[in-house]
Amino acid sequence: MAATAGRCGATEEVLAYRRIGAYHSLTFVAPDMAERARPGQFVSLGVAGGGTLLRRPFSIYAVSRHGPWAGTIEIVFDVVGPGTRWLSGLVKHDVVDIVGPLGRLFPMPQQQVGCLLVGGGYGAAPLLYLAQRLQQANLRVDIVLGAATQDRLFNAIEAKRLSASAVFTTEDGSYGTHGRVTDVIERMFKDGGIGVVYACGPMPMLAAVSRVAQRHRIAVQVAVEEAMACGVGVCMTCVVPYRRDGDVANVRACVEGPVLNGRKVVWDEIGRQPVGDVATGDTATAANPALRP
Ligand SMILES: Cc1cc2nc3c(=O)[nH]c(=O)nc-3n(C[C@H](O)[C@H](O)[C@H](O)COP(=O)(O)OP(=O)(O)OC[C@H]3O[C@@H](n4cnc5c(N)ncnc54)[C@H](O)[C@@H]3O)c2cc1C
Numbered sequence: 001m002a003a004t005a006g007r008c009g010a011t012e013e014v015l016a017y018r019r020i021g022a023y024h025s026l027t028f029v030a031p032d033m034a035e036r037a038r039p040g041q042f043v044s045l046g047v048a049g050g051g052t053l054l055r056r057p058f059s060i061y062a063v064s065r066h067g068p069w070a071g072t073i074e075i076v077f078d079v080v081g082p083g084t085r086w087l088s089g090l091v092k093h094d095v096v097d098i099v100g101p102l103g104r105l106f107p108m109p110q111q112q113v114g115c116l117l118v119g120g121g122y123g124a125a126p127l128l129y130l131a132q133r134l135q136q137a138n139l140r141v142d143i144v145l146g147a148a149t150q151d152r153l154f155n156a157i158e159a160k161r162l163s164a165s166a167v168f169t170t171e172d173g174s175y176g177t178h179g180r181v182t183d184v185i186e187r188m189f190k191d192g193g194i195g196v197v198y199a200c201g202p203m204p205m206l207a208a209v210s211r212v213a214q215r216h217r218i219a220v221q222v223a224v225e226e227a228m229a230c231g232v233g234v235c236m237t238c239v240v241p242y243r244r245d246g247d248v249a250n251v252r253a254c255v256e257g258p259v260l261n262g263r264k265v266v267w268d269e270i271g272r273q274p275v276g277d278v279a280t281g282d283t284a285t286a287a288n289p290a291l292r293p
């Protein structure tokens, strides 16, 4: 499903700002976006107040379609530069220009399979949104979250609440298993019962998770975070090399992604010179017939 057809752009009001561990969260009153949003999609925020004209993309973390505010969406972010610094200074009733929901969603399994959700840092946010949907569909959800340190693990309590089992890894050993997510998922794959992996986090983590899943012949859907300029398929900033029909083509992470079939992304080529033409179409479910968007 190409969500760009149903996207909207509007000036939305901040309902709440809060800290979640090392991260920041903003909730916006955005009834139209809340109505359309699905896990895996993102919104593009104007951050001109931060002195930069290019919009900044953020995954949708939570959506409320009902309640006193009629519809809200929430994003979680790390402060890394001028745009996110400006966002972290917003308060209730401030307004932000938002376009969304954008991009392709995580496809849902068509059969009763076990789902493993693997998140790195704030990459856990869209996965926790997905976990709710999977649980509503009566699918088993197991979660593995990793981060460099304990305070950068995103919302471990919610991960436990939304899963049959939740495992945490930190690179400094300050919480959970000492190491990386790939250190624990290999064992979980061997134990069996997992039919599909959903992952979001830094690109090296997505590459590693995809390789392990490929080795075990398990379907893997990744939400990539390729740098974006326009966010709507025009500028080609966000292309990702992708295997299709025996060839490698570029797909635009903002339109054909951000959710892609991790077994088809050519991870070693990411960040190098773009290859060939741009491919369009259904990338997430290609070669994964067990999944539907
Ligand atoms: C589809 C998508 C979803 C995203 N979801 C989230 C989210 O939920 N929470 C969140 O905190 N961030 C998310 N990001 C990354 C976020 O968009 C960037 O951190 C943000 O644009 C940085 O803006 P800035 O002006 O603060 O910093 P900039 O000055 O633009 O960048 C500061 C530093 O961050 C790096 N950076 C910029 N963009 C990215 C990127 N896309 N991926 C990795 N590093 C980047 C730059 O290389 C630079 O080193 C997402 C990106 C994409 C493409």
Ligand code: FES
Pocket (backbone or CB within 6 Å): 227, 228, 229, 230, 231, 232, 233, 234, 235, 236, 237, 238, 239, 252, 253, 254, 255
């Ligand atoms: S960000 Fe412009 S084409 Fe994807």
